[in-house]
Each structure stands twice: as structure tokens, then as C-alpha cells.
Amino acid sequence: MLVVGLTGGIGAGKSTAAARFGELGAVVIDVDAIGREVLAPGGRAESGVVDAFGPGILGEDGHIDRGKVAAEVFGRADRLEALEAVSHPAINTELDSRLLELAEAGEVDVVVLDMAVLTESRLGQLESGRGYTQVVVVEAPEEVRLPRLLERGLTEEQARARMASQATDDQRRAIADHVIVNDGSPEDLASAVDQVWAELTKA
Numbered sequence: 001m002l003v004v005g006l007t008g009g010i011g012a013g014k015s016t017a018a019a020r021f022g023e024l025g026a027v028v029i030d031v032d033a034i035g036r037e038v039l040a041p042g043g044r045a046e047s048g049v050v051d052a053f054g055p056g057i058l059g060e061d062g063h064i065d066r067g068k069v070a071a072e073v074f075g076r077a078d079r080l081e082a083l084e085a086v087s088h089p090a091i092n093t094e095l096d097s098r099l100l101e102l103a104e105a106g107e108v109d110v111v112v113l114d115m116a117v118l119t120e121s122r123l124g125q126l127e128s129g130r131g132y133t134q135v136v137v138v139e140a141p142e143e144v145r146l147p148r149l150l151e152r153g154l155t156e157e158q159a160r161a162r163m164a165s166q167a168t169d170d171q172r173r174a175i176a177d178h179v180i181v182n183d184g185s186p187e188d189l190a191s192a193v194d195q196v197w198a199e200l201t202k203a
């Protein structure tokens with residue numbers, strides 16, 4: 001079973017590419033969603049994050065308010081590190097158990113890990129050896145990403161701040177096995193994904 005890490009800067013087209021990989025037969029795991037699950041009530045990182053950040057990050061319902069956590073860590077490297085020290089091992093543990101289950105079922109050839117954070121950390125790299133072994137990066141110039149993000153409801157300032165807080169294109173390219181440049185039409189993106197799929201799955 002081949003495990004692929006798929007990443008890209010916000011608005012580059014990562015989720016659209018992931019959906020195409022799904023159509024081609026990959027099982028797609030949304031690692032960003034696991035990141036939200038581990039903070040949810042009963043999640044693997046819930047108590048660790050509350051211990052690290054204190055009750056100020058709790059909502060009125062007594063559970064973690066992700067907006068408060070985001071506000072706490074945004075632009076503060078030490079606080080982000082403290083969050084990731086708890087959340088990333090929890091995400092990797094969850095990921096490992098899902099990958100083990102898929103491997104044991106023996107019915108899947110390719111798993112795509114859809115993950116915004118890959119370049120920046122050890123997320124998706126698993127001691128069991130079950131983590132990703134190939135990296136696919138989707139990239140697009142900022143001028144192409146910006147209007148997509150504005151359409152999604154972010155202000156220009158928010159969009160630029162998000163882009164600036166992530167890894168750079170150069171950093172992503174440095175660890176990529178395959179780079180998809182998404183600066184054309186959605187059809188162009190689909191055919192670029194098809195081509196990478198053909199390379200990943202050739203015997």
C-alpha cells in the first residue's frame with residue numbers, strides 16, 4: 001500500500017487535487033480534519049492541550065474553542081510549538097491506526113494524506129514505517145491563490161497573513177517527489193493529477 005503526502009499552500013488547490021485522487025481510486029485521509037478531531041471532546045489531544053494552555057481556551061460549553069486556540073498561537077512561534085508538541089503526536093497516533101486498519105484490510109493500493117502542514121513538521125512521518133513515502137505538492141502563484149481565498153470569504157489581509165505563515169514554495173519543492181502547478185483551468189489540474197497518478201502507480 002503506497003502512502004502519499006499531499007500538501008500545498010492555502011488556496012493552491014490541494015483539496016481539489018485530493019478529490020481527483022479519490023476519483024482515481026485512492027483512499028483520501030483528511031489529516032486537517034483529524035487535527036480538529038483530536039481537540040474535540042474526548043479527542044486524543046484534548047486534555048493535553050487544556051493542560052498546556054489553561055482554561056482560557058475553553059468555550060462556554062467547557063470544551064476547547066478552536067478559535068481561541070488559533071488566536072493564541074497565530075504569529076507566536078513558541079505557542080504554536082507548544083500546541084504542536086501535544087497535537088501532532090496525537091494526530092500521528094490516530095493516523096497510524098487508520099493506516100494499519102487499511103493495510104490489514106488489504107483492499108487499498110494508494111492512500112493520499114491530504115495535509116496542509118507537511119513541510120513544516122513531522123506530521124505523517126510514522127515510526128511504524130506506515131507514514132507517507134512520496135510527497136506531492138500542489139502550488140500556484142500568490143496572485144492566483146488570492147482571488148480564490150477572497151471568494152472563500154477571507155479578507156485580503158487575512159489571506160496574505162495565512163499565506164505568509166506557511167512554508168514557502170521553495171521549501172515545499174525541496175521535499176516534493178512530484179510538483180503540480182495549478183495555474184490553469186480545473187481541467188488542467190485534473191489532467192496533471194492523472195499524470196502524477198500514472199507515475200505513482202506504475203509497477
Ligand code: ADP
Pocket residue numbers: 008009010011012013014015016017148149182183184185186187189
Ligand atoms: P486548498 O485546499 O489548497 O486550500 P482548494 O482545492 O480548496 O485549495 O482550492 C481553493 C479554491 O480554488 C476552491 O474554491 C477551488 O474550487 C478553486 N480552484 C482550485 N483549482 C482551481 C483552478 N485550476 N481554477 C479555478 N479554480 C480553482
